[in-house]
Amino acid sequence: xxxTFNAFQMAQQQFDQVADLLDLDHGTRxxxxxxxxxxxxxxxxxMDDGSVQVFRGFRVQHNDARGPSKGGIRFHPxxxxxxxRALATWMTWKCAVVDIPLGGGKGGVICDPHxxxxxxxxxxxxxxxxxxxxxxxxxKDVPAPDVMTNGQHMLWxxxxxxxxxxxxxxxxxxxKPVGMGGSLGRTEATGYGVVYTIREALQTMGMExxxxxxxxxxxxxxxxxxxxxxxxxxxTVVAVSSWDQxxxxxxxxxxxxxxxxxxxxxxxxxxxxxxxxxAAALGYERLEANAWIEQEVDVLIPAALENQINADTxxxxxxxxxxxxxxxxxxxxxxADEVIKARGIYVIPDFLANAGGVTCSxxxxxxxxxxxxxxxxxxxxxxDDKMTAAFQAVHAxxxxxxxxxxxxxxxxxxxxxxxxxxxxxxx
Ligand code: NAD
Numbered sequence: 001x002x003x004t005f006n007a008f009q010m011a012q013q014q015f016d017q018v019a020d021l022l023d024l025d026h027g028t029r030x031x032x033x034x035x036x037x038x039x040x041x042x043x044x045x046x047m048d049d050g051s052v053q054v055f056r057g058f059r060v061q062h063n064d065a066r067g068p069s070k071g072g073i074r075f076h077p078x079x080x081x082x083x084x085r086a087l088a089t090w091m092t093w094k095c096a097v098v099d100i101p102l103g104g105g106k107g108g109v110i111c112d113p114h115x116x117x118x119x120x121x122x123x124x125x126x127x128x129x130x131x132x133x134x135x136x137x138x139x140k141d142v143p144a145p146d147v148m149t150n151g152q153h154m155l156w157x158x159x160x161x162x163x164x165x166x167x168x169x170x171x172x173x174x175x176k177p178v179g180m181g182g183s184l185g186r187t188e189a190t191g192y193g194v195v196y197t198i199r200e201a202l203q204t205m206g207m208e209x210x211x212x213x214x215x216x217x218x219x220x221x222x223x224x225x226x227x228x229x230x231x232x233x234x235x236t237v238v239a240v241s242s243w244d245q246x247x248x249x250x251x252x253x254x255x256x257x258x259x260x261x262x263x264x265x266x267x268x269x270x271x272x273x274x275x276x277x278x279a280a281a282l283g284y285e286r287l288e289a290n291a292w293i294e295q296e297v298d299v300l301i302p303a304a305l306e307n308q309i310n311a312d313t314x315x316x317x318x319x320x321x322x323x324x325x326x327x328x329x330x331x332x333x334x335x336a337d338e339v340i341k342a343r344g345i346y347v348i349p350d351f352l353a354n355a356g357g358v359t360c361s362x363x364x365x366x367x368x369x370x371x372x373x374x375x376x377x378x379x380x381x382x383x384d385d386k387m388t389a390a391f392q393a394v395h396a397x398x399x400x401x402x403x404x405x406x407x408x409x410x411x412x413x414x415x416x417x418x419x420x421x422x423x424x425x426x427x
Contacts, residue, residue: 006082007082007083007085007086007087007330008082008083008085008086008089009082010086011085011086011089011090012033012089014410015032015033015089015410015414016029016033017407017410018407018410018411018414019032019033019414021407021411022411022414022415022418024414024418025427027427028418028421028422028427031063031421031426031427032063032092032414032417032418032421035060035061035062035063035085035088035089036061036062036063036064037060037061037135038058038059038060038061038081038085039058039059039060039131039132039135040056040057040058040081041056041057041058041131041132042054042055042056042057042131043055043056043057043109043124043127043128043130043131044127045120045123045124045127046123047120048117048119048120055109055110055111055124055127056109056110057107057108057109057110057127057128057131057132058079058081058084058107058108058109059105059106059107059132059135059136059141059143060081060084060085060088060105060106060107061088061103061104061105061135061141062085062088062089062091062092062103062104062105062106063092063103063104063417063421064103064104064105064140064141065103065417065420065421065424065426066095066096066101066102066103066416066417066420067095067100067101067102067103068102068103068137068138068139068140068141068142069088069091069102069103069104069105069140069141069142070091070095070102070103070104070105070141070142070144070174070358070361070362070365071087071088071091071104071105071106071107071143071144071146072087072106072107072143072144072145072146072147072149072175073106073107073108073109073128073143073144073145073146073149073153073157074106074107074108074109074146074147074148074149075108075109075111075112075113075121075124075147075148075149075153076108076110076111076112076147076148077110077111077112078110079108079109079110083108084106084107084108085106087106088104088105088106089104090104090329090351091103091104091105091106091358092104092413092417093351093409093410093413093414093417094351094352094355094358094413095355095358095362096412096413096414096416096417097351097352097355097390097394097409097412097413098352098355098358098359098386098387098390099386099389099390099393099416100358100359100362100386101362102142102358102362103417105141105142105143106146107128107132107143108146109124109128111124113148121153122156125149125153125156125157125160126156126157126159126160128157129157129160129161129164130160130164133160133161133164133165136161136172137161137165137169137172138169138171138172138365138368138369142171142172142173142174142361142365143157143172143173143174144173144174144175144358144361145175150175151175151176151177151180151182152177154173154174154175154176155176155177155180157172157173158170158172158173158176158181161173170368170369170371171365171368171369174186174361174362174364174365174368175361175364176364176368181364181367181368182364183360183361183363183364183367183373183374183379184373184374184375184376184379185360185363185376185379185380185383186357186360186361186364186379187221187225188225188228188229188380189225189356189357189359189360189379189380189383190221190222190225190226190327190354190356190357190360191221191222191223191224191225191226191227191228191229191303191327191356192225192226192229192356192380192383192384193353193354193355193356193357193359193360193383193387194222194226194301194303194325194327194348194353194354194356195209195226195229195230195233196356196383196384196387196388196391197325197348197352197353197387197388197390197391198214198230198299198301198323198325198348199233200388200391200392200395201323201325201346201348201391201395202298202299202322202323204346204395205322205323205346207298207322208234209230209233209234209235210233210234210235211234211235212235212236212297212298212299213235213236213237213238213295213296213297213298213299213320214227214230214235214236214237214238214297214298214299214300214301215237215238215239215240215292215293215295215297215299215300215301216237216239216240216241216292216300216301216302216303216327217240217241217292217293217300217301217302217303217304217305217308217328217331218240218241218242218272218302218303218304218305218327218328219240219241219242219264219268219272219273219274220242220271220272220303220304221272222303222327222328222354223240223272223301223303223304223327224261224264224265224272226301226303226325226327227240227259227261227301228261230299230301231258231261235299236257236258237258237259238254238255238256238258238259238295238297239252239253239254239255239259239287239291239292239295240252240253240259240264240274240292241253241289241291241292241304242268242272242273242274242304243271243272243273243304244273244274244276245269245271245273247276249289250289250304251274251276251286251287251288251289252286252287252288252289252290252291252292253274253276253279253284253285253286253287254284254285254287254291254295255283255284255285259284260282263282264279267279267282290313290316293308293309293313293316293317294316294317294318295318296318296320297318297320297321298320298321298322298323299321299322299323299324299325300317300321300323300324300325301324301325301327302324302326302327302328302331302332303327303328304328304331305328305331306328306329306330306331307330307331307333308328308331308332309324309331309332309333309336309340310332310333310335310336311333311335311336313336314335314336314339314340315339317340317343317345321345322345322346323345323346323347323348324340324345324346324347324348325348325353326347326348326349326350326353326354327350327353327354328350328354329350329351329354330350331350332347337404337406341404346405347404347405347406348391348405349405349406349409349410351409351413352390352391352394352409355387355390356383356387359383359386359387360379360383363379363382363383393412394408394409394412395408397411397412
């Protein structure tokens with residue numbers, strides 16, 4: 001067995017701990033700790049130079065007891081089936097914690113879009129659908145964009161599916177562009193969802209966003225919209241960080257009076273990398289990569305990568321910090337969790353804090369199936385309601401049972417999926 005980090009093993013370990021806590025029976029454990037279905041296939045593609053290249057594709061459906069599987073499709077050169085299995089498992093828990101009627105799935109193709117023309121990417125996307133079109137669909141399994149795929153890939157996939165099945169099926173897939181079946185509010189949904197949960201968590205401590213200070217890691221889709229709404233609600237974000245492609249390091253950019261999202265966006269590349277010279281000219285201090293974590297603030301928002309709050313960095317968290325809202329997936333390691341728990345810092349775990357994205361994808365699917373689209377205000381109001389209700393349920397359980405917030409969220413998700421599997425008579 002390889003000693004390298006294996007995301008699926010970690011997902012199973014997390015599950016096993018909560019299964020013990022819930023005293024789940026053997027059959028339920030066996031069902032929920034493994035994906036129910038996996039599809040592995042080859043996608044032969046005619047390349048621009050006339051040669052044929054064969055790509056490996058996957059779709060993993062972890063559990064669909066509560067509704068059709070839901071989850072993204074990655075195009076990535078280092079994709080592995082175990083990563084896809086882990087992500088599919090986490091999608092099941094994420095959909096369950098926000099109580100949307102969907103299960104968990106994930107897919108991928110081993111390829112590097114940096115080295116593929118748009119035509120080649122289109123043929124891979126269409127080829128992926130041809131191999132899997134019998135087992136996906138609006139009532140079976142609903143894919144979405146993920147790493148290195150976007151709305152254009154989703155439209156090619158939808159078009160291929162509609163050609164095969166004859167008809168219009170916009171509910172097949174989410175993340176479509178607005179006007180082509182996409183939902184208003186989707187772009188900002190994940191970041192805004194993070195802030196809705198921050199608002200609720202601060203309230204439980206007798207605080208509010210107005211007058212609070214925050215620091216965020218990353219300046220991509222999640223971070224930009226989280227920072228934007230946090231400041232709109234009267235808070236101040238003193239620092240954000242981003243990856244510098246030229247220097248191959250990350251930097252933290254700080255302005256004590258608060259960062260300006262529109263200004264930073266205007267000097268960022270499409271990957272969320274902030275131009276350091278232009279930032280300096282605008283009066284931002286440039287600090288080292290991990291400086292975001294040691295700022296004297298009330299709230300930390302890790303919103304870049306996994307494994308960022310770890311044994312090396314956790315002790316740099318300033319004593320003032322009361323709340324960590326995990327915008328990224330898996331930003332905190334189990335060792336760091338122990339320190340955070342001991343210090344009594346409140347954690348809004350990733351699969352709750354960043355569930356705004358999948359919740360809005362669910363809204364997109366509902367609108368697509370109805371072929372009737374809501375206003376942005378309607379989408380965001382419904383999103384706020386869902387995120388607030390999910391937060392309150394997790395908070396109440398953590399108080400009642402004296403559980404760490406991450407464990408409370410897992411208990412709710414796993415119980416819901418276990419109950420659905422029982423009610424169906426599967427276990
Ligand atoms: P993104 O690619 O838009 O942005 C990532 C940001 O992180 C960029 O600003 C980049 O410069 C920065 N970054 C990269 N490496 C860094 C480093 N070492 N140090 C500091 N900053 C670094 O990504 P995103 O969509 O904002 O996603 C961020 C995280 O949130 C990921 O973990 C993702 O899985 C998770 N997430 C995203 C969504 C969504 O809807 N976009 C939903 C749920 C979870």
